[in-house]
Amino acid sequence: MTDLRAQLLAAFDIEHREHLEAIRAVLALAAKDASVDFKDAFRRAHSLKGAARAVDLPAVEDVANRLEAILARLSEGTLAVDPPLLKGLHLGLDAVERYVADLAGSPLIAPGVTETLDLLAQGLAAPNPQTPPVQASASPAPAVAYLRVATEQVEDLLRQMHDWNSDLLGVEAVGAGFVSIDRQVRALRRDWDRLAVKPRAADGRGADALRDFDRQLKDLFRGLGALSRDYRRAAWVLGNTSRRLQKGVAEIALVPVSSVYGEFGRMVRDMARDQGVDVAVITEGFDLQVDRQVLQKLKDPTLHLLRNAVGHGGEAAEVRRAKGKPAELTITLAFASKGGRLEVMVRDDGPGPDLARIQTTAVERGLLPAPTRSAPRLSADQLLSIVFAPGFSTAIAVDRLSGRGMGLSVVAEAVRALHGSVILRAGTPFGAEAVVSVPLQASRQTILSVDAGGLTYAIPTHGVERLLRLPVSAIENADGRSAVRIQIAGNDVMVPIMGMASLLGAANAAVPVEGDTIKAVLLRRGERRCALAVDGFHDVHQALIGEAHAVGIDRDIVSGAIIEGGEPALVLDPDALVRRWMRSDAGRMAGSLGLLPRQEADELAPTVLVVDDSITTRTLQKSILEAQGYRVLLSVDGAEALQLLRSGTVMIDLVVADVEMPRMDGFSLLQAVKNDAGLATIPFILMTSRESPEDVRRGLDLGADAYLTKQKFDQRDLLATIGRLL
Known part of the structure; x- marks a missing residue:
C-alpha cells in the first residue's frame, strides 16, 4: 500500500465514523419526533459518498448513494418516517461500518442491503434481509491497523529511550578508551620487535624466554585486535539500531495539532464575543504531526497570545474600514515545521504594537532609562523585546483578558522551559505577529559545541545562521562598536562582533584571536544578527537536554545542560544571547546594526x-x-x-x-x-x-x-x- 493511500484510509476511517455518528444521532431524534430536520444527515451521506470515492471504496459509495437518496426525500418531506424505514437506514449504516472495519480481511456488503435501501427510497415496505456469512473474495490491499496506546505509556517509553541513548554514549566512551589501548598495544608490539633482535642472538636461554614472551604477546595482540574489531562492529550496529528505535518511538508520540488545538477557534470567538469584538479566526497547519508533550506545554502560552491579540487588536468597524481593512478583526493561528523546529504564529490585523506606549511603560517600570535628546532612539525590535520582561503590561483596565500585570512574561518563561524562543513584531501591512519557536521534540535537540573563556558550551543550531572564520583585518568600527561586514541574502550587513566570554560576564575578556583569524558564531533573532567570537568549534550532534541545576547560573541565558564526555556543558539560548547584546548596546548601537530589512520573495508558488x-x-x-x-x-x-x-x-x-x-x-x-x-x-x-x-x-x-x-x-x-x- 502506498503512503498516500494509507494516509487517505486513515483519514477516511476517522471521517466515516463522524458521518455515521451524526446520521445516527438524527435518526435517534426522528424516532421520537418525525418532524426533525434531515438536511444535516443528507449532507453527511453526500460527504460520505464523496470520501468513499476518494479512497476507491465503491461498495461504500454505493450504499452512501442510496442513503443519500432516502435522506433527500425525507428532507423534502416526500417520504414518511416510520420504524421500518429507520430500521433500514440503520441497516445501511451498519453495513458501511462493518465493511470498513473488515478492510484488512475480505469485506463484502451483505446481499439484500442495497435492495432494501432501494425499496425504502421508493417508499415501499422493506423486507427483513438475513445477513449471510461474509464470503471470500479477492484479497484487497491490506488496511492500516491502529492500536490505542495510553499517552503515559508512550511518554514512559520515550524517557526510557532517552536513558538508553545516554547509556549508549557511555558505552561509546568506554569503546574509545578500548580502541586507544589497542593502538598502544600495537605500538608496544612494534617496539618489542626492534628490541628483541639482539637478546635472541646473545643468549640461548634468554632467547627461549623471549620467544615465549613473544608468543604470548602475539596471542594477546591477536585477541585484543579481534576483540576491538568485534566491538567496533557491534557498536556500529547498536548505534544504528538505537537511532532507528529512537526515531520510531518518537513518532509514536506525534499527534496532529488539531487533536490539542481543535477548540481554539471557538475559544477565540467566545473571548471576542465577551469583548464585543467581531472576529474571524483562521487556522493553518492543524494537520502537522508534533510531539504531544510539546503541544500540551504550549497550550497556555498560545492561549495567552490569542487573548493578547483579541485584547489589543480590537478596533471599531468604522476605523477599520477607513484603513482599508475588513470590518471584523482577523486572527490567525498557524503551525509550521521549519528546520526541525515547531513554529507557532499568532497574527492579528489590528492597530499593531504601540511603540511609544511600550517605551513609556518600560520607563515607568524601570526597565528603560528615561529618554534624553542625546540618547539614540531605540529600534522597534529592541522595544518589542521588552514586552516579554516580567511585570510588563500596557493594559489599562483589568478584565478577563488583560490588566493583571503578568503580561507576556508568562509566555516567555514557558517557551524558555521548552528550550525555545518567542518574538513580537509588527505585521505587514498592519497588525502584530508573535512567533514562538521550539524543538519538535521535548528534550532532544541538535547542538553545536563551542569553547569560550576556558569552558565548553552548547548552542542549539536553530539559532546559528553560520560559522565564521574572519581575518582580523576585516574588523571595522561602527558607532564605537567592533563590527564585520557580511554578505547576507545579497546584501552587505554590518554585524556587531564581540567575545562570547565577555557577553557571558567574564571581566576583561577580549575577542579571542588565533594567529590572524577570529572564529565566530553568527546568531540570529528575528531579523537581528550578531557574531560571537569563540576559542574554538566542536562537532554538531543530537543531544538530550536536561535541566540545569547549579548556584550562580544565569537562567536568562542558560536553557539547559547536557553531558559531554562525562562533563556537564551548559546549553545557551541563542535568542537570549542576541537579546542580551541588544540590551548591552542599547545606548550606542546604530538602529540598523546587524539588521537585514525584511524582504518579500520575488516569486512565490501559486x-x-x-x-x-x-x-x-x-x-x-x-x-x-x-x-x-x-x-x-x-x-x-x-x-x-x-x-x-x-x-x-x-x-x-x-x-x-x-x-x-x-x-x-x-x-x-x-x-x-x-x-x-x-x-x-x-x-x-x-x-x-x-x-x-x-x-x-x-x-x-x-x-x-x-x-x-x-x-x-x-x-x-x-x-x-x-x-x-x-
Whole structure:
C-alpha cells in the first residue's frame, strides 16, 4: 500500500465514523419526533459518498448513494418516517461500518442491503434481509491497523529511550578508551620487535624466554585486535539500531495539532464575543504531526497570545474600514515545521504594537532609562523585546483578558522551559505577529559545541545562521562598536562582533584571536544578527537536554545542560544571547546594526484554496497539488473560505470548492466571490459529485471557470485545468 493511500484510509476511517455518528444521532431524534430536520444527515451521506470515492471504496459509495437518496426525500418531506424505514437506514449504516472495519480481511456488503435501501427510497415496505456469512473474495490491499496506546505509556517509553541513548554514549566512551589501548598495544608490539633482535642472538636461554614472551604477546595482540574489531562492529550496529528505535518511538508520540488545538477557534470567538469584538479566526497547519508533550506545554502560552491579540487588536468597524481593512478583526493561528523546529504564529490585523506606549511603560517600570535628546532612539525590535520582561503590561483596565500585570512574561518563561524562543513584531501591512519557536521534540535537540573563556558550551543550531572564520583585518568600527561586514541574502550587513566570554560576564575578556583569524558564531533573532567570537568549534550532534541545576547560573541565558564526555556543558539560548547584546548596546548601537530589512520573495508558488467538508477529499487534493509545487490552504466550508478570502491576510490564486457543504455551500461561495469586486478575478473551480446538467449549468452561470465531477475524477484533469487557469 502506498503512503498516500494509507494516509487517505486513515483519514477516511476517522471521517466515516463522524458521518455515521451524526446520521445516527438524527435518526435517534426522528424516532421520537418525525418532524426533525434531515438536511444535516443528507449532507453527511453526500460527504460520505464523496470520501468513499476518494479512497476507491465503491461498495461504500454505493450504499452512501442510496442513503443519500432516502435522506433527500425525507428532507423534502416526500417520504414518511416510520420504524421500518429507520430500521433500514440503520441497516445501511451498519453495513458501511462493518465493511470498513473488515478492510484488512475480505469485506463484502451483505446481499439484500442495497435492495432494501432501494425499496425504502421508493417508499415501499422493506423486507427483513438475513445477513449471510461474509464470503471470500479477492484479497484487497491490506488496511492500516491502529492500536490505542495510553499517552503515559508512550511518554514512559520515550524517557526510557532517552536513558538508553545516554547509556549508549557511555558505552561509546568506554569503546574509545578500548580502541586507544589497542593502538598502544600495537605500538608496544612494534617496539618489542626492534628490541628483541639482539637478546635472541646473545643468549640461548634468554632467547627461549623471549620467544615465549613473544608468543604470548602475539596471542594477546591477536585477541585484543579481534576483540576491538568485534566491538567496533557491534557498536556500529547498536548505534544504528538505537537511532532507528529512537526515531520510531518518537513518532509514536506525534499527534496532529488539531487533536490539542481543535477548540481554539471557538475559544477565540467566545473571548471576542465577551469583548464585543467581531472576529474571524483562521487556522493553518492543524494537520502537522508534533510531539504531544510539546503541544500540551504550549497550550497556555498560545492561549495567552490569542487573548493578547483579541485584547489589543480590537478596533471599531468604522476605523477599520477607513484603513482599508475588513470590518471584523482577523486572527490567525498557524503551525509550521521549519528546520526541525515547531513554529507557532499568532497574527492579528489590528492597530499593531504601540511603540511609544511600550517605551513609556518600560520607563515607568524601570526597565528603560528615561529618554534624553542625546540618547539614540531605540529600534522597534529592541522595544518589542521588552514586552516579554516580567511585570510588563500596557493594559489599562483589568478584565478577563488583560490588566493583571503578568503580561507576556508568562509566555516567555514557558517557551524558555521548552528550550525555545518567542518574538513580537509588527505585521505587514498592519497588525502584530508573535512567533514562538521550539524543538519538535521535548528534550532532544541538535547542538553545536563551542569553547569560550576556558569552558565548553552548547548552542542549539536553530539559532546559528553560520560559522565564521574572519581575518582580523576585516574588523571595522561602527558607532564605537567592533563590527564585520557580511554578505547576507545579497546584501552587505554590518554585524556587531564581540567575545562570547565577555557577553557571558567574564571581566576583561577580549575577542579571542588565533594567529590572524577570529572564529565566530553568527546568531540570529528575528531579523537581528550578531557574531560571537569563540576559542574554538566542536562537532554538531543530537543531544538530550536536561535541566540545569547549579548556584550562580544565569537562567536568562542558560536553557539547559547536557553531558559531554562525562562533563556537564551548559546549553545557551541563542535568542537570549542576541537579546542580551541588544540590551548591552542599547545606548550606542546604530538602529540598523546587524539588521537585514525584511524582504518579500520575488516569486512565490501559486496558492490554491481547497474548500471541502470531507477531510479525506481535502487530504487527497492537498497531496496532489503540493506534489506539483502548489501552496495549499484548506477550508471546511464556504463560510470559512469566504472569511479567509476577505481577510486579505494571504493572496489566493485559485479556489477549488465542493458544492455540498454546511453553513455555506459551493454555489453560494461562488456567488459571493464573483459579486465581490476585490475577489471576482480569482479563478474558481467547482469540483463536486453533483453532475446533473442543471447543476453544471447553474455553476457555470454563476461564474465558475470550470466544473469537474468527482465521479470522473482524474488528477490529470484537475492539474491541467489549474495549469490552464493560472
